[in-house]
Amino acid sequence: MSTSVALTFAVAGDSLSLGKLSSPTAARARRRSVFQLATPNPQSDGIVAHPPDSRRSAPSRPQLFDRDLSVPAVLLAGFLNLLGFTMTSPIQPSLGKHFSLQIGASFGSLTSAYPLGMMLGILLWPSLSDLLGRKFVLSLTLAGSGLGLMLQSWGIRRCCTLEQFLAARVLTGCFAGNGPISKAYLADRGSGGGGEHLSKYLAWKDASSTLAFIVGPVLGGLVYQVFGGDGLDGAGDESNRISIVILFSAIASLFAAMSVALLVQNKDGSDRLARASVPSADEEIADGPTVDTENHENGGVYETDIVSCPLGTRLWTGVASVACVSALYHAADSTFFAFFPSLLHNRLNFDTRAVGMAFTSFAIVSFTVSAFVASRFMKAFGPVAACTMGLGAVGTGLFTLGYAASLPIGINMGMTATLILGASALYYVGVPLYGPSVPTMLLRCVPPHRRGAVMGFDGAVNTMARIISPLIIGEIHRVHGAGACFRVAGSCVYVAVSVALSRRWLVMRKLYRTSSPLPPP
Incomplete structure (x- = not known):
């Protein structure tokens, strides 16, 4: 019927x-x-x-913003925040001169103070972003960084003591953590539909960071040269110039906070809701297809978004292996940025503007590799290959810098300049190859609701390396010279390569044994 x-x-x-x-x-x-x-x-x-x-009917205004401007706004915020860091890199020798510091552990404290504050921020803010939302926490940390930089600028202008300036840097570092949060947000946006957009978004993030290394040093050098105070002596004029450079970096961070608050839409509801089906830290994770996080209508059960851990068959062994590699790299990287400007100044007689132009020239090389090579290489060969190839170039560049810095002062200046600049260019070729590989490996290991916490853990380990290495390697620099300083940094990178390759070999061997058929009885 x-x-x-x-x-x-x-x-x-x-x-x-x-x-x-x-x-x-x-x-x-x-x-x-x-x-x-x-x-x-x-x-x-x-x-x-x-x-x-x-x-x-036409989509509403929030939908348009969410579709068109959220990812660009996060990339813009990362660029502006890092711009503040790169603008101050050429003034590092001038900052040491302002406080009458000799190259050594005390000079390295200028680099270590900010990461010391980062230890708190990097552990706190990314984990809070899992609970409170990426947008709110990202805006808060960027605004706090901007205010901290304004305090540093005011302190330099008022001729504060070294201890007061370092305290302001530590306070600024307490609002760090926006880098891991922005990567977690991009993972939230890019992991759906099999995760095909994840590598692309992370490559864009790396390209925006590299662009900051192009613009920042030359802009900082130009601001230092163009702006200055009306002090009667050179020291007063130097203080005003340093203060204005730091003030420009503060404005960049505040503008980044504003762009996130106005343009970014929250896309991390699954972070706060995906709790029903969560694996333990010891649960094995084998290489396999992506399992998207979805709210199933029949009961609201959530699945975890785990693909594989390239350097481990368990969640935390994979995370710990990647964090170890990352920490060794950051120990070397902080050494490079702490003492490379002084090397250019002492061996090649570069002034502040020339140091900024050198950083910008190297960053153009890095941006080219990041925009046209890095993502294609990682897509073709995988994140582990990109990681090891990039670290190999970084380590070779640092060892070559150590050799060039050990040459006698009276040797041909052209040869010394060629070695230093060529080794630096090789270093900047390796950085964009390595850069996207670590967050890609980490974000493949973790479910959405743990992304902020895991990225925060990785950032905390890296921050510890950035606190300790300038102090220890700065003392090596004082006792044994710049050559030994850069050779030790290069050794750290080669150890990181060894860890990555050995862990990948162990993972592949275990997976091969697991998938191999049992022999007949």
């Missing part, structure tokens, strides 16, 4: 009434694209169709 359905629908603007249709006829009618979604009319017993264009 067939049921009867009353339908009223519009065709070519005319109303056509169908009395009683059988179920098959109604089913065929529903499959036709010309029929519109019908809703009951409360004033009649029939069914009235929607207007033809009612389902194609």
Whole structure:
């Protein structure tokens, strides 16, 4: 016995009434694209169709912002925040001169103070972003960094002591953590649909960071040269110039906070909700297909978004291995940025503006590799290969810098300059190859609701390396010279390569043994 359905629908603007249709006829009618979604009319017993264009209405303003501007705004915020860091890199020798510091552990404290504050921020803010939302925490940390930089600028202008300036840097570091949060946000946006956008978004993040290394040093050098105070002596003018450079970096961070607050939409609801089906830290994770996090309608069960851990078969062994590699790299990287400007100044007689131009030239090389090579290389060969190739170039560049710094002062200046600049260019080739590989490996290991915490853990380990290495290697620099300083940094990178390759070999061997068929009895 067939049921009867009353339908009223519009065709070519005319109303056509169908009395009683059988179920098959109604089913065929529903499959036709010309029929519109019908809703009951409360004033009649029939069914009235929607207007033809009612389902194609324009999206609301938040939807447009979410679709078009959230990812660019996060990339812009990362660029502006890092711009503040890179603007101050050329003034490092001038900052040491301002406080009458000799190259050594005391000079390295200028680099270690900010990471000391980062230890608190990097552990606190990324984990809070899992609970409170990426947008709110990201805006808060960027605004705090901007205010901390303004305090540093004011302290330099008021001729504060070294201890007061370092305290301001530590306070600024307490608002760090926006880097891991932005990567976690990009992972939230890019991990859906099999995660095909994850590597692309992280490559864009790395490219925006590299762009900051292009613009920042030359901008900082130009600001240092163009702006200055009206002090009667050179020291007063130097203080005003340093203060203005730091003030510009503070404005960049505040503008980054504003862009996130106005343009970014939250896309991390799964971070706070995905709790029902969570693996333990010891649960094995084998290489396999992506399992997207979805809210299943029948019961609201959430699955975890784990692909594989390239350097471990368990969650935390993989995370710990990647964090170890990352920490060794950051120990070397902080050494490079702490003492490379002084090397250019002492061996090649570069002034502040020339140091900034050198950093910008190297960053152009890095940006080219990041924009046109890094993502393609990682897609073709995988994140472990990109990590080891990038670290190999970084380590070779640092060892070459150590050799060049050990050459006698009276040797041909052209040869020394060629070695230093060539080794630095090789260093900047390796950085963008390595850069996206670590967050890619980490974010493949963790479910969405742990992304902020795991990225925060990695950032905390890296921060510890950045606190300790300038102090220890700065003392090596003081006792044994710049050559030994850069050779030790290069050794750290080669150890990181060894850890990555050995861990990958162990993972592949275990997976091969697991997947191999049992021998016949």
